[in-house]
Amino acid sequence: MKHETRKATRHVNQNEDLIFEKSSPGKAAWKLPPLDVPEVDSAKLLGASERKDLGNMPEVSEIEIIRHFTRMSTWNYAIDLGMYPLGSCTMKYNPRVNEAVARVEGIANGHPYQPEKISQGALQILKTLSECLIEITGMDAITLQPAAGAHGEMTGLLMVRAYHHSQGRPRKKVLIPDSAHGTNPATAAMVDYAVENLKSDSRGMVDISALESQMSEDVAALMLTNPNTLGVFEQEIHKIADILHAKGGLLYMDGANMNALVGKVRPGDFGVDVMHLNLHKTFSTPHGGGGPGSGPVAIKKKLEPFLPTPVLVSKSDGTLGFEYNRPQSVGRVRAFYGNFGMFVRALAYIQANGPDGLRQTTEDAVLNANYIRKGLEGTYDLPYSTPTMHEVVFSDKVQAKKGVRTMDIAKRLIDYGFHPYTTAFPLIVPGALMIEPTESESKEEMDFFIEAMKSIAEEVEEDPQIVIGAPHSTRVSRLDETAAARKPVLRWKAPGR
């Protein structure tokens, strides 16, 4: 390694085969209690439906399973190890009390169909979290059902569609800024809206005159991320909302970047009609290697009749329950009531923070992003000089002259002991480096990061190959993704099969 890092040291870790390669007949990690009812003849009961063989399912012992997964775990980077500056992903600390309370017996083992009279604890959690999120967003009502952000987008747009339908004027298209997440256009297409691109201006914000000319009575909604994916707050948000509302359109806010706003400003106050939150971003529920998420959708009063079923209500006897009879509802968006386990965690996070803690959290998140911006300005190209909120986007313009692209720099960061930032997004910045530190990073950790990024920039000048060939310290490096896609091997097969 050319430039030494203070952040990390190389360390041996264990190899581990696929579990199937460790299996052999007769090993077992399970033991069932003796049966307290008569044995049955499954062939007689099931007839032709009886299954005789489970193919290549593994047979291994418990210690092997513990080692198998523990060894594999050591090949992962994680927030628990260090800064995870993925832009738009809000990789913040996942508090452990959240995990503890999610595992309390009645909370972990409650059946979704148990009678309401013995479900008041869970319903109270839904109610309290709903009230907190409504207050945080400044909206009027909420559904907690959507399983993730994109699912929330779908639920939100379905409500938009139902609203326009009820107005007697179904509309055809949704406007989406060119800086938006890919889920926005994919969702609009899924609910059968045409997608119309809206360009950004030189400050990286919505181009107001473009919006004015594109807005028509065919536009159902604008899907806006605010702050947007450049980490820029849409300063003319009131104008944007006014332009939409004047022609009967609705303002949808993608709440992916809500970590920049909590306790400081409320979308409901600046004209948003419908928005989703990502509990796995802003509210600290763990990403878990890609999920589970949770994507509640908060709305203004006029959309309330269209909420998905069931809707949580307080009954006349003071207990809580679900209401299913909602004639104008968009319908059900998933079985049961949503990713309840994530609600428990998000509520525990809100309780651990309180109003003062949430505000301080937001301030620290924005402070951290600006600190990194200051530290790297001059070393990396900053394509938009507009003020930064919770994340900052640089470009690889300077380094590209030496043939080094954003992905190379990202891979080199791995050698320095960091997870890469988000690469090549947003699409409006060629060669983007999108950095979101979150509030969870100390000054010391960010200083290490700035130092690493500067060191890599020096390497680019002195010896670009070391960056282009990175990472050099990992178990595997630059896996052949083209081959993986051309001839997909998506499962293990027993030799000879």
Place this chain on the structure above:
Amino acid sequence: MRYLPKSPADREAMLKTIGLRTVDELFAPIPAEYRLSRDLKIPRQMAESEIVDYFRQRSRENGEGYTSFLGAGAYSHYRPVIIDSLISRGEFLTAYTPYQAEISQGTLQSIFEFQTMICELTGMEVANASMYDGSTAAAEAVMMAVRLTGRRSVVVARSLHPEYREVLATYATHQGMPLSVAGFGADGRADLAELERAISPETACVLIQSPNFFGTIEDVTAIAEIAHKNGAMLVVSIAEAVSLGIVQPPREADVIAMEAQSFGVPLGFGGPHCGVIATREKYVRQMPGRLVGQTVDKQGRRGFVLTLATREQHIRREKATSNICTNQALVALMVNIFMTVYGKVGLKELAKQNLAKTTYAAGQFAKHGKVLFAGAPRFNEFVLETSEDPYAINDRLLGHKLVGGFPLKKFYPELGNAALWCCTELTTRSAIDTAVGLVAESERSVQSSTEETDVEELAR
């Protein structure tokens, strides 16, 4: 605030470096009239001990200590201890989606193993890394069939989980996809003649569940034949994954949409659970969701990557196969560990115990109430018809710390006083006997009151 790693002096120093005096200056881009000048009206900051107390209290109000006979799409099975030990490792718990393969091999290899085991169990050739849940997986599988066949309508069995049907209706209605429903026969299985009549040249697929919502195993072979003969695909939903240990998987299906909650995932009042889609290799490019593939690195070492991303929203935007981004990775890891623990032999033995408990319970209940749909094989659920309203019976069971079967009249008014009962390996004989006793009592009291009425009528 205990999660924030900065001292006031750190903040001061950082602001100075940036060239600002106060933190408020950082929020200057937000128009002043929208900035919040008060505290949020939410509960005050709580100590960890208070948070734990709060949730323990809620837990006590939430069915703690009850023995339940509920299934109906969410099943209570034993969760080996090592599941939580392993998923609690920060390297799994606090990692992002494995886009950076070099530092995500742990997650990637485990998903590859998950995909493999789902294929082994379902008899399919490829499986994805997970979907939100069984209901959305079924809806997405149907949309996959719509893309593959170029046809737009769907035939759904009424014996599919009613909430899955509702979710499909939501997905389909807004895309203008016509849905028709085919009823069930006297044995609780999809009525084949009705199903065939519902199929038209515009039918993209037939969607059934097996074991179905009543716990009965559908005649998948016959249904597949009917669907395929008419150029439609067959999508099979599996809500009780443990059934795969002893029940033939629906190999004739074109797509399987599964809910894997039974494999080590807590009931959790309905979520997070774990959906999965499995299908044939030739359909993989129309499959939604993430996929992990095996490849080699520049030195020829085996490794794993997310692959076929050109189907996905972050590449294809409005042309993607689905908008799905975040899935259920950590829950899929629970499922993976569960499948590894039980494995080839354990899953079969586990399923057998479920079958034995349910057979015993159905036999005992049949002595007092009426067990419906007895003509077809079932796995771990059965429908019990009583003379008394099952809600009233269940109220009495609650007093014995028992949660009775799921009353069906909400979704199937034609089934009257029927309820869906479930037994798993965790259901004890004594709990079954107590419940049977209470149902027997109910039957006796209804009967004697009927007799009294008869006597009164005679006396008149």
